[in-house]
Amino acid sequence: MSEPDAKTPRERYRAQVREEVKKHAWEQIGTAGASALSLNAIGKQIGMSGPALYRYFANRDELISELIRDAYRSLADTFRARAEAGGAAGEEAGREAGRDAGAGLAGLAHALREWALADPQRYFLVYGTPVPGYRAPEDTTMIAAEIMAVLLDACTAEAPPAGPPSPLETHLDAHRDWAAHHPAPPSALHRALTFWTRLHGVLSLELAGHFAGMGFDPALLYTAEAEAVRNL
Amino acid sequence: MSEPDAKTPRERYRAQVREEVKKHAWEQIGTAGASALSLNAIGKQIGMSGPALYRYFANRDELISELIRDAYRSLADTFRARAEAGGAAGEEAGREAGRDAGAGLAGLAHALREWALADPQRYFLVYGTPVPGYRAPEDTTMIAAEIMAVLLDACTAEAPPAGPPSPLETHLDAHRDWAAHHPAPPSALHRALTFWTRLHGVLSLELAGHFAGMGFDPALLYTAEAEAVRNL
DNA sequence: TGTACATCAGTGAACGCGCGTTCACTGATGTAC
DNA sequence: TGTACATCAGTGAACGCGCGTTCACTGATGTAC
Numbered sequence: 001m002s003e004p005d006a007k008t009p010r011e012r013y014r015a016q017v018r019e020e021v022k023k024h025a026w027e028q029i030g031t032a033g034a035s036a037l038s039l040n041a042i043g044k045q046i047g048m049s050g051p052a053l054y055r056y057f058a059n060r061d062e063l064i065s066e067l068i069r070d071a072y073r074s075l076a077d078t079f080r081a082r083a084e085a086g087g088a089a090g091e092e093a094g095r096e097a098g099r100d101a102g103a104g105l106a107g108l109a110h111a112l113r114e115w116a117l118a119d120p121q122r123y124f125l126v127y128g129t130p131v132p133g134y135r136a137p138e139d140t141t142m143i144a145a146e147i148m149a150v151l152l153d154a155c156t157a158e159a160p161p162a163g164p165p166s167p168l169e170t171h172l173d174a175h176r177d178w179a180a181h182h183p184a185p186p187s188a189l190h191r192a193l194t195f196w197t198r199l200h201g202v203l204s205l206e207l208a209g210h211f212a213g214m215g216f217d218p219a220l221l222y223t224a225e226a227e228a229v230r231n232l
Numbered sequence: 233m234s235e236p237d238a239k240t241p242r243e244r245y246r247a248q249v250r251e252e253v254k255k256h257a258w259e260q261i262g263t264a265g266a267s268a269l270s271l272n273a274i275g276k277q278i279g280m281s282g283p284a285l286y287r288y289f290a291n292r293d294e295l296i297s298e299l300i301r302d303a304y305r306s307l308a309d310t311f312r313a314r315a316e317a318g319g320a321a322g323e324e325a326g327r328e329a330g331r332d333a334g335a336g337l338a339g340l341a342h343a344l345r346e347w348a349l350a351d352p353q354r355y356f357l358v359y360g361t362p363v364p365g366y367r368a369p370e371d372t373t374m375i376a377a378e379i380m381a382v383l384l385d386a387c388t389a390e391a392p393p394a395g396p397p398s399p400l401e402t403h404l405d406a407h408r409d410w411a412a413h414h415p416a417p418p419s420a421l422h423r424a425l426t427f428w429t430r431l432h433g434v435l436s437l438e439l440a441g442h443f444a445g446m447g448f449d450p451a452l453l454y455t456a457e458a459e460a461v462r463n464l
Numbered sequence: 465t466g467t468a469c470a471t472c473a474g475t476g477a478a479c480g481c482g483c484g485t486t487c488a489c490t491g492a493t494g495t496a497c
Numbered sequence: 498t499g500t501a502c503a504t505c506a507g508t509g510a511a512c513g514c515g516c517g518t519t520c521a522c523t524g525a526t527g528t529a530c
Contacts, residue, residue, distance in 0.1 A: 010494075010505075017506095033363045035267035038483065051485075052507050060484065121364070128361030130440045131265045132353070141445075168456045177447035193453060201433025208362045213373075215409035221425060224400045242472075242527075249473095270516065283518075284474050292517065 018056050020046055025067060030121045035131075037064065065137040071122045072143040075115055079150045082111040105154050105191075109199055109226035113219075120207040127200060145178070151195060152179055155188035158230065162187065191232050198225045250288050252278055257299060262353045267363075269296065297369040303354045304375040307347055311382045314343040337386050337423075341431055341458035345451075352439040359432060377410070383427060384411055387420035390462065394419065423464050430457045 007015075024045045028037055039060055040050035057063045083103055116123040162185065165173065169186035172193070179189055202225055205211060206218040239247075256277045260269055271292055272282035289295045315335055348355040394417065397405065401418035404425070411421055434457055437443060438450040 031364055049508055124361040129356040132263055168452050171452055172448050175447035197433035197437055198430050201429035205429055215407035216404050220400050220403055281475055
């Protein structure tokens with residue numbers, strides 16, 4: 001029973017401290033950006049000495065990788081939950097998170113936007129400016145594929161009346177490494193990619209503040225783009 | 233004549249060194265990201281002592297602001313040149329930069345992509361992850377407006393047959409702070425914004441490497457999006 | 465053309481700082497008999 | 498239940514580093530007579 005299976009109190013404590021470290025890491029990223037993340041500073045915040053954190057993370061890079069992993073996981077979970085929960089709204093919170101549009105593409109679009117707005121720096125850690133040298137942890141590739149699979153499912157389910165594929169769709173169908181094991185038709189490939197790029201376009205410009213002072217409501221532009229993808 | 237008008241040799245020299253500093257600053261940003269930019273390191277690269285750079289820039293922030301300004305200016309110039317040059321192709325370089333699509337929206341799309349691919353980090357300095365605290369230099373707002381004006385011109389010129397405005401277009405027309413002094417009709421406002429967000433969506437994901445390993449050709453997706461905006 | 469002075473570029477030392485990380489050590493927590 | 502030992506969390510000092518920035522100073526370049 002002392003085999004690494006059931007959690008011993010020490011393991012529970014370890015996990016707890018790791019979570020607290022990550023919590024403050026996110027706060028620091030939100031305040032000063034990811035490049036300003038400092039182990040010593042985090043230690044000070046949680047009332048520990050800097051070197052103490054090396055009991056919980058091998059080094060700074062491992063902490064950052066962990067945060068990136070968590071961010072990906074969080075988005076994948078959000079997507080999957082939305083895809084499965086269908087129109088089941090409301091739940092405990094009486095927020096606007098309740099009345100949103102079902103489980104289809106519109107629902108995923110809504111979920112994506114909420115996820116991004118909830119923590120812009122988390123969004124940027126996934127989709128923002130890459131640091132030239134840095135390589136994201138390998139397992140993020142699999143999580144990204146998981147996200148794509150949910151999206152492809154929705155695009156396949158809401159398939160429009162199938163006309164002949166466009167030249168682009170033919171090309172995508174011929175180069176579908178990213179959807180090799182998914183039965184989505186060419187038009188679904190196209191719509192999944194377009195969903196991704198168009199919504200990311202609005203979101204990232206909005207979160208980066210490029211719409212500030214322009215006057216209009218980004219949410220309206222966002223939903224218009226989501227609609228346009230559905231009717232593509 | 234010694235009034236600050238015609239360039240004295242010393243002024244020429246100053247400008248020359250400033251340019252060299254900026255050149256190496258860009259290289260450093262390309263190599264390790266903007267947050268790793270270091271005055272001392274630049275000094276070393278150009279064979280100067282670190283503190284010497286303070287003859288040319290008040291501090292690190294002023295240098296970065298200057299780089300951001302230059303990036304904006306570069307994009308604005310590229311856009312304006314493309315808008316004015318019409319279909320005038322080829323010029324001196326026999327590259328693919330030659331045969332591109334005229335001066336309209338398609339031409340602007342093409343110019344934008346080339347500009348971004350020519351120096352991804354420059355692109356990200358303008359459109360990438362914002363550093364939470366940092367405020368961009370004020371004059372960039374005006375340059376951004378200049379870019380928007382070129383885009384609005386093109387959207388107005390290539391106006392589609394005017395149907396009744398959509399709800400979004402009505403909203404945009406009612407909140408056009410960013411196009412207050414431009415005679416663009418509602419549909420042009422919509423198309424300008426959509427041009428911006430859709431192309432940025434494809435570009436930023438491509439440049440951040442999110443399409444790596446997916447197999448398809450991002451250029452095809454990009455031009456398809458540009459086309460879709462024209463037919464919007 | 466020549467000398468006297470002011471301007472300015474660049475140097476090297478220095479300050480204070482915070483970073484990531486290592487290491488030897490102290491105490492507390494859990495395990496085995 | 499009690500004692501003996503191993504495990505592990507956390508500390509504080511230390512190392513080496515590079516950063517932005519200031520400052521007093523040297524030399525070269527330009528200006529004025």
